[in-house]
Amino acid sequence: MHNFVKDESGYTKWIKEHPADKMGYVVNSPRSLNQKNTYLHRSTCMTISPDKKGYKNGGYTERQYIKFCAETVEEVVREIQRATASKDETFPPKCRICAP
Numbered sequence: 001m002h003n004f005v006k007d008e009s010g011y012t013k014w015i016k017e018h019p020a021d022k023m024g025y026v027v028n029s030p031r032s033l034n035q036k037n038t039y040l041h042r043s044t045c046m047t048i049s050p051d052k053k054g055y056k057n058g059g060y061t062e063r064q065y066i067k068f069c070a071e072t073v074e075e076v077v078r079e080i081q082r083a084t085a086s087k088d089e090t091f092p093p094k095c096r097i098c099a100p
């Protein structure tokens with residue numbers, strides 16, 4: 001389990017270490033932990049990948065958004081539910097692009 005806050009290089013490294021054949025899972029959340037803008041992704045999803053989309057200047061973990069990353073869905077969901085004190089079993093919603 002890794003939480004990346006203001007750590008672009010750490011996040012980029014984690015994503016590189018979790019390609020399709022070593023899939024991990026990422027919850028992308030606003031720094032405020034506002035549940036409305038929080039989604040579960042596969043580690044290969046282009047919307048959260050520094051390699052594929054290439055936001056510069058800290059766009060992944062240093063500005064509005066932070067990342068919770070784990071090897072399993074269960075682990076990352078448990079962590080975001082704990083962080084947000086959510087008891088909603090449908091939270092976080094799944095990204096429609098990568099469909100984790």
Ligand SMILES: [Zn+2]
Pocket residue numbers: 040041042045046047095096097098099
């Ligand atoms: Zn996605």
